[in-house]
Amino acid sequence: MTTAVAGELSAELRGFRDELRGFKEVQRLAYECAEAVAAQLKPGVTEREAARMQRDWLRGRGVRDWFHLPFAWFGDRTAFVGFRVPLQFFPTNRRLEPGMPFILDMAPVHKGFTADIGYSGSLGPNPLQDKLLADLEAHRELILREVRERRTLREIYEDVDRLMVRQGYANRHRAYPFGVIAHKVDRVRERPWSPRLFGFGTQALKGLASDALRGHRDGWSPLWSPYRFSDHPPQPGLWAVEPHLGFRGTGAKFEEILVVTDSKDPEASAFWLDDDLPHVRRWAEDK
Amino acid sequence: MSLEGARERWVRTGGIELCVAELGDDRQPTVVLVHGYPDSKEVWSEVAARLADRFHVVLYDVRGHGRSSAPQPLRGGFTLEKLTDDFLAVVDAVSPDRPVHLVGHDWGSVQSWEFVTVARTEGRIASFTSMSGPSLDHFGHWIKQRVRRPTPRRVGQLLGQGAKSWYVYMLHTPALPELAWRGPLGKRWPKMLERFEKVPAGDYPTASLPSDAAHGAWLYRDNVRPRLSRPRADAYAHAPVQLITPLGDAFLSERLYDDLEEWAPRLLRRTLPAKHWVPRTRPDQLAAWITEFVTANEGREAGLPAQGTAATGKYADRFGGQLVLVTGAGSGIGRATAFAFAEAGARVVAVDRDAGSAARTAEMSRLIGSPEAWAETVDVSDEQAMEKLAEKVATEYGVVDVLVNNAGIGLSGSFFDTTSEDWKKVLDVNLWGVIHGCRLFGKQMAERGQGGHIVNTASAAAYQPSKALPAYSTSKAAVLMLSECLRAELAGQGIGVSAICPGFVNTNITSTARFAGVDVAEEKRRQKNSARLYGLRNYPPEKVADAILRAVVRNQAVVPVTPEARGAHLMSRFTPKALRAIARLEPPL
Numbered sequence: 012m013t014t015a016v017a018g019e020l021s022a023e024l025r026g027f028r029d030e031l032r033g034f035k036e037v038q039r040l041a042y043e044c045a046e047a048v049a050a051q052l053k054p055g056v057t058e059r060e061a062a063r064m065q066r067d068w069l070r071g072r073g074v075r076d077w078f079h080l081p082f083a084w085f086g087d088r089t090a091f092v093g094f095r096v097p098l099q100f101f102p103t104n105r106r107l108e109p110g111m112p113f114i115l116d117m118a119p120v121h122k123g124f125t126a127d128i129g130y131s132g133s134l135g136p137n138p139l140q141d142k143l144l145a146d147l148e149a150h151r152e153l154i155l156r157e158v159r160e161r162r163t164l165r166e167i168y169e170d171v172d173r174l175m176v177r178q179g180y181a182n183r184h185r186a187y188p189f190g191v192i193a194h195k196v197d198r199v200r201e202r203p204w205s206p207r208l209f210g211f212g213t214q215a216l217k218g219l220a221s222d223a224l225r226g227h228r229d230g231w232s233p234l235w236s237p238y239r240f241s242d243h244p245p246q247p248g249l250w251a252v253e254p255h256l257g258f259r260g261t262g263a264k265f266e267e268i269l270v271v272t273d274s275k276d277p278e279a280s281a282f283w284l285d286d287d288l289p290h291v292r293r294w295a296e297d298k
Numbered sequence: 299m300s301l302e303g304a305r306e307r308w309v310r311t312g313g314i315e316l317c318v319a320e321l322g323d324d325r326q327p328t329v330v331l332v333h334g335y336p337d338s339k340e341v342w343s344e345v346a347a348r349l350a351d352r353f354h355v356v357l358y359d360v361r362g363h364g365r366s367s368a369p370q371p372l373r374g375g376f377t378l379e380k381l382t383d384d385f386l387a388v389v390d391a392v393s394p395d396r397p398v399h400l401v402g403h404d405w406g407s408v409q410s411w412e413f414v415t416v417a418r419t420e421g422r423i424a425s426f427t428s429m430s431g432p433s434l435d436h437f438g439h440w441i442k443q444r445v446r447r448p449t450p451r452r453v454g455q456l457l458g459q460g461a462k463s464w465y466v467y468m469l470h471t472p473a474l475p476e477l478a479w480r481g482p483l484g485k486r487w488p489k490m491l492e493r494f495e496k497v498p499a500g501d502y503p504t505a506s507l508p509s510d511a512a513h514g515a516w517l518y519r520d521n522v523r524p525r526l527s528r529p530r531a532d533a534y535a536h537a538p539v540q541l542i543t544p545l546g547d548a549f550l551s552e553r554l555y556d557d558l559e560e561w562a563p564r565l566l567r568r569t570l571p572a573k574h575w576v577p578r579t580r581p582d583q584l585a586a587w588i589t590e591f592v593t594a595n596e597g598r599e600a601g602l603p604a605q606g607t608a609a610t611g612k613y614a615d616r617f618g619g620q621l622v623l624v625t626g627a628g629s630g631i632g633r634a635t636a637f638a639f640a641e642a643g644a645r646v647v648a649v650d651r652d653a654g655s656a657a658r659t660a661e662m663s664r665l666i667g668s669p670e671a672w673a674e675t676v677d678v679s680d681e682q683a684m685e686k687l688a689e690k691v692a693t694e695y696g697v698v699d700v701l702v703n704n705a706g707i708g709l710s711g712s713f714f715d716t717t718s719e720d721w722k723k724v725l726d727v728n729l730w731g732v733i734h735g736c737r738l739f740g741k742q743m744a745e746r747g748q749g750g751h752i753v754n755t756a757s758a759a760a761y762q763p764s765k766a767l768p769a770y771s772t773s774k775a776a777v778l779m780l781s782e783c784l785r786a787e788l789a790g791q792g793i794g795v796s797a798i799c800p801g802f803v804n805t806n807i808t809s810t811a812r813f814a815g816v817d818v819a820e821e822k823r824r825q826k827n828s829a830r831l832y833g834l835r836n837y838p839p840e841k842v843a844d845a846i847l848r849a850v851v852r853n854q855a856v857v858p859v860t861p862e863a864r865g866a867h868l869m870s871r872f873t874p875k876a877l878r879a880i881a882r883l884e885p886p887l
Contacts, residue, residue: 138665139665139666142662177655179633179659179662
C-alpha cells in the first residue's frame with residue numbers, strides 16, 4: 012500500500028517515491044533503535060540513561076541532526092501524570108522497575124530525512140499497557156479512514172477524542188505543545204552544525220516555522236490540534252501522527268508517518284508510510 | 299450453641315483439658331480461631347460456619363473459658379508462655395504435619411501475636427490474621443517510645459489509648475471484677491453488648507460468660523504489667539500478618555499499629571467501619587478476608603513474600619474484596635468511580651443501559667486491581683429490570699457493600715417548554731432510579747445487618763436554583779433530601795448514606811442532555827456548546843470519584859465537589875438571596 016498508483020511514472024512521481032523511501036528508511040532505523048534500546052532496559056535504568064542510549068545508538072549509525080532529541084518516559088510519566096510545564100517532558104532520573112511501562116520517543120534526521128517515532132513497552136508483563144496498545148489499533152484505522160474522507164483535522168481530532176472517551180481513556184497527546192495529535196515533518200537540509208533549542212533541532216524548527224507561516228497565509232497549519240487553526244482538510248505532506256492514550260498512571264502511544272497526497276484516488280490520497288512496524292506486527296500477531 | 303456439626307475432642311496439656319471443636323474437611327488447610335475476653339470459642343460461630351466449606355476450621359476454648367478447665371491456682375496460670383503451650387498442643391493434635399493459619403480476636407489476637415513471634419512455633423504458623431488485639435510487646439515499645447520523646451501528638455496518642463484502657467485498670471483490682479462478673483455485670487452483659495456494641499441478639503454470649511470473665515481477668519493480671527514494663531526486643535513475626543482494624547473500636551486506638559511494619563515485615567492492612575466485636579457484627583467480611591489471605595499464603599514455602607493479591611489504590615485497606623455496584627458506570631463519573639473502586643481492590647458490578655460501555659468498564663476494572671468485575675445492562679428507571687438485577691446480584695455475586703446510585707440524565711429548558719413527557723423521563727431516571735436502587739439493594743444490606751454504604755449522586759443543582767434547569771434541579775434536590783432521610787433511617791444499622799453534589803464536571807452528560815422547547819438542530823448546537831464549556835471548565839470525573847470514595851470512608855452526609863459547588867453550598871446557607879439572583883441568569887449557550 013506504500014506505493015502510489017501504478018501507471019505513468021513521471022519524473023515527479025519517481026522523485027516522490029525516492030523521497031518516501033528515504034523517509035521510510037530513517038523511520039525503520041528509528042524503530043530498530045527503539046527495539047534495541049528497549050531490549051537493553053533493565054531494572055534501575057534511568058530515563059536519562061535510556062535517552063542517552065537512544066542517542067548513542069543513532070549517532071553510531073550516522074544520525075547527526077534531530078527533529079527533537081530522544082525522550083524516555085517511565086512509570087506514570089508515560090501518562091504525563093502531573094505534567095504542568097513542557098520542561099517535564101525531558102528525561103529525569105526516574106528508575107525503571109519490573110512491570111513498569113515505558114515509552115521511547117525519538118526524531119532523528121538521517122541523510123536529510125526526518126523520522127518521528129514513539130515506542131511503548133514495559134519491563135516484564137504489563138497487561139494494562141498491553142490493553143492500551145491493542146486499543147490503539149482502532150485509532151490508527153480511524154485516523155486513516157477519516158483523512159481519506161478529507162474530514163477536517165479538527166473533526167478527526169475530536170473523533171479520536173470521542174473514541175478514547177468511549178474506550179475509557181484520557182487523551183494524553185493534549186499534554187503536548189499545542190495539544191497536537193500530529194505535526195508535519197519534512198526534509199531537513201544537512202548542515203555541519205545544527206544547534207538545538209529545548210531539545211528541538213533548529214533546522215527542523217525552521218522548516219516547521221516556515222510551514223506555519225505559509226500555512227497561516229493559506230489557511231492551514233502544520234500542527235494538528237483541537238483548535239480552530241486546524242479546521243481545514245488534511246494538507247498534503249508527511250504527518251507524524253502520535254495518538255497517546257492514558258489510563259490511571261499508564262500511558263501508551265505509537266508515532267509514525269502518515270503520507271497525505273493530493274491524489275483523487277482515496278487509497279493513494281493517504282496511507283501510512285510503512286505497515287511493517289513493531290506495533291502493527293503486534294496487532295497482526297494477536298489476531 | 300450454633301457450632302453445629304462440630305466434631306469435639308479434648309486435648310490435655312499442662313494439667314488442664316482444652317475443649318477443641320473442628321468443622322469442615324480436615325484435608326483442607328487448617329484455620330485456627332482463637333477467641334478473646336470475655337468470650338468463648340462460640341464467639342466465632344458465624345465466621346466458622348462461613349469458613350467451614352473451604353477450610354478445616356479449628357476452635358478451642360482458652361484455658362479457664364467455656365468448657366476448658368481452669369488452671370489451679372489461677373494466679374500464674376495464664377501467662378503467655380502457658381497459652382503458647384496450649385496452642386502448640388492443639389495444633390499438634392489437629393494438624394500434626396502442616397502449618398496452620400491463625401486467626402485471633404481481642405485477647406485471642408494478643409496471645410496469637412505471642413505465638414507468631416516466639417521461636418518455638420516457627421514453621422507451625424502459615425499466616426496470622428489479627429483483629430483488635432495488639433502484641434503486648436509491641437504495645438510496650440509503643441508506650442516507651444512515646445514516653446521517651448513526648449511530642450504533643452505522641453502525648454495525645456498516649457492519653458487517648460490510656461483512656462480507652464480504663465477497663466484494664468479495673469481488672470487489676472483484686473476480687474472486685476470477679477464479684478461483678480458473677481453478679482450483676484454478668485447478667486447485664488448480653489444486653490450491654492447489644493446496646494453499645496450493636497452485637498445482634500441471639501444465642502451469644504453463652505451461659506459460661508460469668509466464669510469465663512472471672513477467670514479471664516487473670517489474662518490481664520498475669521501478663522499486662524510484666525510485658526508492658528519489659529517488652530521483648532525480638533518480637534518479630536515469622537509469618538505473614540493480616541491486620542484487620544475496626545475503626546469504631548472503643549478499647550483500642552488505631553494508632554497502636556502505626557509502626558507495625560517494623561515488627562511484621564509482611565503486613566497486609568485492612569480496616570472496616572465497625573465496633574469491637576467484629577466476629578459477631580461483620581462475619582461475612584471477616585470470612586472473605588480470611589479466605590483470601592489464607593488462600594494466598596497456602597502452600598507457599600516459608601521465606602517467600604506474601605501474595606501479591608493486594609490492590610495498590612489509596613483505600614485498598616478499606617475496600618479490598620468488597621462488592622461495589624455502580625449505576626451509570628458506562629461513562630463519566632460512574633465509570634471513574636468504578637475504576638477508583640477497582641483500584642482499591644473491590645469487586646465491581648458495572649451497571650449501565652448501554653451494554654458495550656458497561657462491559658468495557660468491567661473489563662478495564664479487572665485490569666487495574668478488581669479481582670472480579672461484571673457488567674449488567676439495565677435501565678435504572680425500569681422497576682422490574684432493577685428487581686431482576688437485585689435478585690441476580692444477590693444470588694450470584696453476594697450482598698452489595700457499597701451502592702453508588704449514579705445514573706442520571708440532563709434536561710434543560712424553561713418550565714413552560716418542559717413537557718410532562720420530559721418531566722416523567724427525567725424523574726424516572728434521576729429520582730426513581732435512585733429510589734429503586736436504595737429500595738432494592740439497601741434492603742438487602744439492611745437485612746444482612748452487617749453495615750454498608752449508599753452513595754447517591756445528586757448535583758450542585760440540588761441547592762442552586764436555575765431558571766434553565768427546573769426539572770433536572772428538582773430531581774436532584776429530591777435525591778439530596780432522599781439521601782438525608784435515608785441516612786437518618788439507616789444510621790442505627792451501620793449503613794451510611796452520602797449525597798454527592800458535583801458542579802460542572804467534564805462528562806458526556808452534556809452531549810446526551812435534552813434541551814426542551816428547541817428544534818433538533820438547535821438542540822445539537824446547544825449540546826455542542828455546553829460540551830465545549832464543560833470541556834473548558836475541564837473538571838475531571840476522576841476527582842469526583844475520589845470524593846465518592848472519601849465520602850464512604852469518612853461516612854460524610856453531603857459532599858459538594860468542585861469549587862463552584864462548594865461555593866453555592868455555602869451561599870445556600872448564608873446568602874440564599876445571591877443564589878436566587880444567579881438563578882435568574884441566562885446560561886451562555
